[in-house]
Amino acid sequence: MMVQTIRLGHVLRETVSSPTRDLVTRPTGAAVRTRIRDEMARSSCRTMALDFSDVRLLDFSCADEIVAKLLVTVPETECYVVLQGLREDHVEAIDHVLTRQALAVAALPAEGGPPGVVGRVSADARAALVGVGRFGGGDPMRLAPLLGWSEDRTADALQLLALLRLVHVADGTCHPLTRS
């Protein structure tokens, strides 16, 4: 599946008048989110990788305006969102705002490997996402023995991942969100 990378540092520079690498304040976050939504509408890709590599500071307000509010509206767009280029302090800010609102997003680790989760999901869903990444996806029948779970438990966890758009689902099979 095609992935489009949106470099937030670049979007930020196009959004605010002064040169800055800091994603701070709600108006800035809302303006950046609007540009991301516009990009989503124009793109033929269904997965958007938001790249934080060029972002120096991300505050809680901006994390809420960009990530949380985007996730709330993403189901209307049929898009998937994955984060990349995150530093530890970025993760903390995003995790804080998502956890408070019972939201979650997939995040690609800087060192490579399958995506993890930032935000609030059940322990089973978190473990299942790791399984989907490690074992290259599959349906409950395939993943249950690999996870050491019953099929029902695996199906519940995968269903939650699908609802939260943390995995791609095609023909009943879950696939990990990949990097661009």
Add this chain to the structure above:
Amino acid sequence: MTRVVEVPTYFDDRAFDQFAQGFGAWPPDARILVDAHAAQWASPYGLIGMLTAGQALAEAGAEKPLLTVPKADDTRRYWAKTGFFRHAEALFEIHGKVPRTAPDQTSDVLLDVTPVRASEDVHAVVDRIQDRASLMMSEKLHLEAKATMGFAMALSEACQNIVEHAGTGGWVAVHVYTWRRRIGRKVVVIAVSDAGLGFRRSLETTQSKRYGDRWGDASALEAALIQGVSRFRDPGRGQGLAGIKRYLTRWQGKISIRSGTARLSIVPEWDDDVPLADQLPFFPGAQVQVVIPAQVPEP
């Protein structure tokens, strides 16, 4: 008729109530003279508190207040170095010699007194402070690099409270100094103050019914700082203060917010402040102080 408001000799957050008491009822019915003649020292909280008073008086349509500058040369110079007089000149009729010292970017004044009116000001504050904060926090406060990012986040959120809730402008200042009286270590102090609505009025529409007879400045602060509620119904709101609290817990920091007649603090082990002080002398708007101590005691 002139009412004299004496600036405490050692003007920090604890002495602030004495300063607020001096104004009597708000708005005062006489011209105000803020007498800093005997002042020896002021924290950033004290300095921007004085500017807030001047701003509140101007917005209330009061006659321009008077301000006498400190007699002590060191004190005058320090206040000049913080940028205090540059802003005070617009709000007060100043009496006494003001040193023509430019704000000192090499000193312990991490951020000189800076007005905050709009989101652009928050961007500018955050941008200006980060490189110096990083150096100072690692060298003088022995804090890890990631503490600097959390510090900048806390600063950003504290300033945004003015833009989002005050309904008017405010002030921010950040200093590093040794807090001998309370902790005996270096601390970095963020002070943010505005002359705006205050927490009670800001939250009244959405929260007062919930609290009934208990509603007041103290319960409004409790709702905002402890329960993380906001005047906006958006579930994503109220994150700023919650995030600051989380950051301060990790670094044994302290936050205290004074609004109207109450002050609420999250008190770390090293401090003996009371969590809630109520029925204090009224002061307009809201005043926030965030303190982060050095992590290793100095010899």
